[in-house]
Amino acid sequence: xxxxxxxxxxxxxxxxxxxxxxxxxxxxxxxxxxxxxxxxxxxxxxxxxxxxxxxxxxxxxxxxxxxxxxxxxxxxxxxxxxxxxxxxxxxxxxxxxxxxxx
Numbered sequence: 001x002x003x004x005x006x007x008x009x010x011x012x013x014x015x016x017x018x019x020x021x022x023x024x025x026x027x028x029x030x031x032x033x034x035x036x037x038x039x040x041x042x043x044x045x046x047x048x049x050x051x052x053x054x055x056x057x058x059x060x061x062x063x064x065x066x067x068x069x070x071x072x073x074x075x076x077x078x079x080x081x082x083x084x085x086x087x088x089x090x091x092x093x094x095x096x097x098x099x100x101x102x
Contacts, residue, residue: 009046010068011053014039020061027052041068 010031013024015038024030028044044052049067057065 007046008043008071009049010070011042011044011049011056012039012066012068013042013056014063014066016061016063020059023059023061024056027056038063 011028015021018033018035018038018040021030021033021040024040024042028042030040030042032041034040042056053065053067056062
């Protein structure tokens with residue numbers, strides 16, 4: 001499963017109009033389309049990302065193509081609760097000390 005996550009990359013395609021969003025389906029998986037902000041999120045193979053981004057950028061309905069870093073962000077939360085608990089304890093101590101000296 002780890003190999004599957006690293007084998008794809010996201011592209012943010014800024015559009016002039018969402019009228020031609022179906023043409024983007026030939027380049028990769030269209031994950032999300034925003035009609036208000038005129039952009040689409042497309043997932044493609046990581047090894048073909050540069051060539052596909054260049055091809056998409058040449059289309060007449062595309063304003064700009066950017067790389068999305070969403071796939072690169074770790075989505076495991078191991079140890080986060082311990083860190084939050086430790087921070088909340090130090091915040092409580094600081095608040096008690098501040099209230100005593102006011």
